[in-house]
Amino acid sequence: MILVQCAACAAPLGLALGKKCGRCSTRYCGPACQEQHWKEGGHDKLCKKIKRAGGAEQYNANQKYTAAVTVAAEACADDTKGQTCYICTQALHWKTKEGLVRMCACRGTAGFAHVSCLAEQAKILWAEAEENNLEDKFDERWDRWAYCSLCEQRYHGVVKCALGWACWKTYLGRPERDQIRGMAMNLLGLGLEAVEHHEDALSVKESELATMRRRDADEGSILIVQSNLASTYQKLRRFEEARLIQRDVYFGFLKLHGGQHQTTLIEADNYASTLFQLQRFEEAKSLFRKTVPVTQRVLGESDELTLRMRWNYASSLFATPGATLQDTREAVAILEDIEQIARRVLGGAHPVTVGIETNLGRSREARELLRAREASEPVGTTAPGKA
Numbered sequence: 480m481i482l483v484q485c486a487a488c489a490a491p492l493g494l495a496l497g498k499k500c501g502r503c504s505t506r507y508c509g510p511a512c513q514e515q516h517w518k519e520g521g522h523d524k525l526c527k528k529i530k531r532a533g534g535a536e537q538y539n540a541n542q543k544y545t546a547a548v549t550v551a552a553e554a555c556a557d558d559t560k561g562q563t564c565y566i567c568t569q570a571l572h573w574k575t576k577e578g579l580v581r582m583c584a585c586r587g588t589a590g591f592a593h594v595s596c597l598a599e600q601a602k603i604l605w606a607e608a609e610e611n612n613l614e615d616k617f618d619e620r621w622d623r624w625a626y627c628s629l630c631e632q633r634y635h636g637v638v639k640c641a642l643g644w645a646c647w648k649t650y651l652g653r654p655e656r657d658q659i660r661g662m663a664m665n666l667l668g669l670g671l672e673a674v675e676h677h678e679d680a681l682s683v684k685e686s687e688l689a690t691m692r693r694r695d696a697d698e699g700s701i702l703i704v705q706s707n708l709a710s711t712y713q714k715l716r717r718f719e720e721a722r723l724i725q726r727d728v729y730f731g732f733l734k735l736h737g738g739q740h741q742t743t744l745i746e747a748d749n750y751a752s753t754l755f756q757l758q759r760f761e762e763a764k765s766l767f768r769k770t771v772p773v774t775q776r777v778l779g780e781s782d783e784l785t786l787r788m789r790w791n792y793a794s795s796l797f798a799t800p801g802a803t804l805q806d807t808r809e810a811v812a813i814l815e816d817i818e819q820i821a822r823r824v825l826g827g828a829h830p831v832t833v834g835i836e837t838n839l840g841r842s843r844e845a846r847e848l849l850r851a852r853e854a855s856e857p858v859g860t861t862a863p864g865k866a
Contacts, residue, residue, distance in 0.1 A: 643670020
């Protein structure tokens with residue numbers, strides 16, 4: 480359930496059923512709003528159209544998907560000029576006339592595609608896996624909704640959002656207890672978050688968590704959904720709410736999978752980052768020092784999580800009040816190292832690369848300020864932040 484506002488007055492309905500149009504399932508907070516929307520809001524003209532599309536949820540998803548594709552193509556227009564889709568080999572999509580996109584780690588003339596082609600490719604691959612019960616291929620096939628098949632890196636930004644809507648509109652008609660419907664809802668929430676539509680993402684993730692609990696999903700699956708919800712709280716700067724969830728999620732996965740499992744390491748990074756936002760600096764740095772070496776050993780230096788975690792640890796070193804010159808030197812060294820790796824593996828336009836470069840500039844400035852301050856102090860004095 481994604482539509483959580485009254486169609487007439489936009490009042491929040493939450494997960495309650497409220498009042499629904501008997502024909503198309505458009506939701507209202509009560510009979511008065513339903514009547515007003517029919518008489519004055521144009522619903523009398525749209526109702527049959529919404530029903531033909533499959534109901535209010537499906538109609539909304541179709542509309543949001545079309546808008547997201549337009550935004551993605553426009554955002555990628557400069558990069559895709561003169562290129563063709565690697566799937567259909569055309570510049571404009573034959574049916575939708577949409578432009579090309581590319582928001583992955585592909586470079587040069589690789590990786591250009593239409594969102595519609597990417598979605599159709601993912602849809603076909605997953606349908607084939609389901610029809611032929613290819614259990615050993617399930618993860619690989621589902622990943623086509625989120626990962627580029629050429630560079631094998633995640634899509635990001637507006638392309639991730641458009642594919643989230645594509646996935647949701649494809650599978651939302653399945654029964655609520657169907658696992659694939661839940662996975663599609665998850666991708667939509669992550670896609671909305673990728674374009675900073677955090678309030679919308681919050682509604683999706685709260686709906687997803689309520690659905691998982693109604694399905695009596697396993698502990699690991701619920702922990703993942705809670706983690707995603709905490710991420711949105713963090714983006715909305717509701718840090719204490721995020722911390723409480725992330726603490727439970729981290730220790731939940733630590734108990735479930737152990738300290739070397741990738742999911743446990745992801746949650747350690749999330750928890751430590753929120754501790755830093757709450758200015759609980761020593762707790763954050765302690766957790767980073769414990770988990771960064773494990774992440775490097777288990778996942779390797781080039782893995783995106785390793786890069787993120789080292790980036791966050793370096794940020795905690797130089798941004799902490801009272802940081803020493805030694806702290807800032809260590810931060811600069813880490814960021815210089817991972818900036819080269821991120822640029823090579825993810826590309827210069829990837830959000831991780833951009834974030835690392837931004838923090839590298841700030842850490843260098845902090846280092847130079849501390850260096851100048853120490854040089855100007857009389858011999859025998861103690862620099863701020865040093866014991």
